[in-house]
Amino acid sequence: MKISKIFLYDEPAVSQIQLDRLAVFLNKTFSIPVEIRDSILKFSKKDTAEKIAACRIFNLRKPYERHNPNTDEIIFEEANFENTSKTENIIMYDGFEIQKVLTELIPENERKLESFHIFFTNKLTCTYDYNDYRYHGRALIGANPSIVSTTGIIEAPAKPREYYLELMSSYAQGINVESIKQKYKGTYLEYNDTRLSRIIEGYLLQAIFYLEIGDAFCDKMECRLFNAHWQKDLMYSQLENRKLCEKHLLILNRLNEHNNK
Numbered sequence: 001m002k003i004s005k006i007f008l009y010d011e012p013a014v015s016q017i018q019l020d021r022l023a024v025f026l027n028k029t030f031s032i033p034v035e036i037r038d039s040i041l042k043f044s045k046k047d048t049a050e051k052i053a054a055c056r057i058f059n060l061r062k063p064y065e066r067h068n069p070n071t072d073e074i075i076f077e078e079a080n081f082e083n084t085s086k087t088e089n090i091i092m093y094d095g096f097e098i099q100k101v102l103t104e105l106i107p108e109n110e111r112k113l114e115s116f117h118i119f120f121t122n123k124l125t126c127t128y129d130y131n132d133y134r135y136h137g138r139a140l141i142g143a144n145p146s147i148v149s150t151t152g153i154i155e156a157p158a159k160p161r162e163y164y165l166e167l168m169s170s171y172a173q174g175i176n177v178e179s180i181k182q183k184y185k186g187t188y189l190e191y192n193d194t195r196l197s198r199i200i201e202g203y204l205l206q207a208i209f210y211l212e213i214g215d216a217f218c219d220k221m222e223c224r225l226f227n228a229h230w231q232k233d234l235m236y237s238q239l240e241n242r243k244l245c246e247k248h249l250l251i252l253n254r255l256n257e258h259n260n261k
């Protein structure tokens with residue numbers, strides 16, 4: 001394998017990530033050492049807060065333009081470094097810009113190909129897509145370092161179409177939307193969902209396959225590398241099926257053979 005050690009950086013606001021069990025999972029799957037670390041932003045200062053605030057996006061239809069943050073936005077980011085409470089209002093950030101800011105925080109002697117750094121965040125990371133000229137929420141920002149956005153996992157793959165339709169018609173008719181949410185409960189991930197950690201395993205596999213073979217995704221839904229656009233498919237690949245397809249299992253075995261030599 002190209003990588004020889006994995007570093008996982010915590011997002012203290014989301015206890016359902018369960019870094020300990022993810023470290024065991026990765027170590028079992030790839031038989032390379034995994035180190036768990038605190039959030040890389042934990043002891044960060046105002047200048048980092050300013051850089052992160054500058055990654056905010058306001059117009060989904062336009063590619064990234066550096067935002068000039070105001071004092072409140074900088075204070076908000078700074079408070080987030082210490083504060084572990086989750087904000088309900090979802091702020092969108094350019095994922096590649098945040099990636100640049102976080103990369104600068106990695107100790108220089110660890111910024112190398114063999115050391116794979118994975119940051120967890122509850123910020124919604126987004127990337128601009130030139131196919132439809134708009135930003136989309138992303139669960140995973142690949143490359144090294146990678147970012148796994150827990151809010152992206154919950155918000156980016158779509159909920160069932162019927163759910164939206166019922167929600168819209170009940171809004172129009174003034175029906176209590178809670179009953180609709182209750183009806184579809186379990187068919188999509190929610191905040192504080194205990195299944196989050198197992199879902200994250202799939203995104204970690206995608207991040208590592210991307211680094212090792214240059215391709216993160218599989219077109220088979222019966223594979224943990226499946227790039228799910230619907231919550232239902234995400235749950236099928238990661239919770240129900242929980243396996244790699246035959247082809248990717250072979251690749252995994254080859255990567256591991258290489259390791260043990």
Ligand SMILES: [Zn+2]
Nearest residue numbers: 218223245248
């Ligand atoms: Zn596959």
